[in-house]
Amino acid sequence: MARLEKGIILSHRQVAPEIYSLEFAAPALAREASPGQFLQVRTSPTYDPLLRRPISLFDAEAERGVVTLLYRVVGRGTSLLTELPVDGLVDVMGPLGRGFTLPERPEKVLLVGGGMGLAPLLFLGRMLKQGGSQVKILGGAADAQRLWAGNRFERLGISFSPVTVDGSAGRQGLVAELLADWPELDQVDRIYCCGPEAMMAAVSKIAREHNIWGELSLEEHMACGVGACLGCARLLQPGDTGYVKICKDGPVFNMSEVQLFKLD
Ligand SMILES: Cc1cc2nc3c(=O)[nH]c(=O)nc-3n(C[C@H](O)[C@H](O)[C@H](O)COP(=O)(O)OP(=O)(O)OC[C@H]3O[C@@H](n4cnc5c(N)ncnc54)[C@H](O)[C@@H]3O)c2cc1C
Ligand code: FES
Helix, strand or coil, X not given: CCEEEEEEEEEEXXXXXXXXXXXXXXXXXXXXXXXXXXXXXXXXXXXXXXXXXXXXXXXXXXXXXXXXXXXXXXXXXXHHHCCCCCCCEEEEEEEECECCCCCCCCCEEEEEEEHHHHCCHHHHHHHHHHCCCEEEEEEEECCHHHHCCHHHHHHCCCEEEEEECCCCCCEECCHHHHHHCCCCHHHCCEEEEECCHXXXXXXXXXXXXXCCEEEEECCCCCCCCCCCCCCCEECCCCCCCXXXXXXXXXXXXEHHHCCCCXXX
């Protein structure tokens, strides 16, 4: 059930160029959230900006009662968010949206994340490991510094294979290229993916060719975040007659439901 909550900020720091980690106490939220869901975050203590900003749950630790967000500064809202002090409050609404579908029994799972698309995959990795699945992640970014989250996956026992555009960590290139050459691809049961749409289009194509079940997480501009304003409505397939609301019907969809027609 979505709730309004004010969490005490436990830590808030820059972890990479433009990227911040915000950790706050929110026991009920941490207990109820599932991977792939997001929060609508008030980015300043005032009503300016009026609209909350959607941020994925990077991690939610039910035992500690702690939620962590990982966000990149791209505009006014996220820039103001960086100013929230430790010991102050962060005002959030959530958990919102339909998250990832967890397997009913342990499976071989590959996570594929590009840029800030790594953000919703850590909590997912944690839950998959708890369920006994074998989990690996392929993570892509512009450079090594922006792959800061890699250590967090390794700490959960999830092997992290980096790929960077400038070659400063792992293989040089794009994460979908690493996936295409992945030697164990035919043993993979599931792929979960989040990142830029061009990357998710390429990953979906590979999953389809290898007959692998997959889910991806879509992003749209959002206003209300709860299905009331139609601000996030979009078509999943060209020729669809009905629009979906990314905030309520998603943000996670099965790869077979989505054709990233802008780029595919
Ligand atoms: C479900 C969901 C989960 C998200 N999770 C995360 C996360 O975990 N970490 C993170 O860093 N970001 C995440 N985002 C993106 C984040 O919401 C936006 O970056 C943020 O709202 C920008 O606010 P702003 O006021 O700083 O920028 P604005 O001033 O509103 O915009 C600055 C620039 O960013 C673009 N932009 C703003 N929002 C979006 C969006 N939703 N999609 C594409 N472009 C956008 C604008 O067009 C503009 O060019 C998520 C978005 C969604 C929909
Ligand atoms: S953001 Fe309002 S309907 Fe999705």
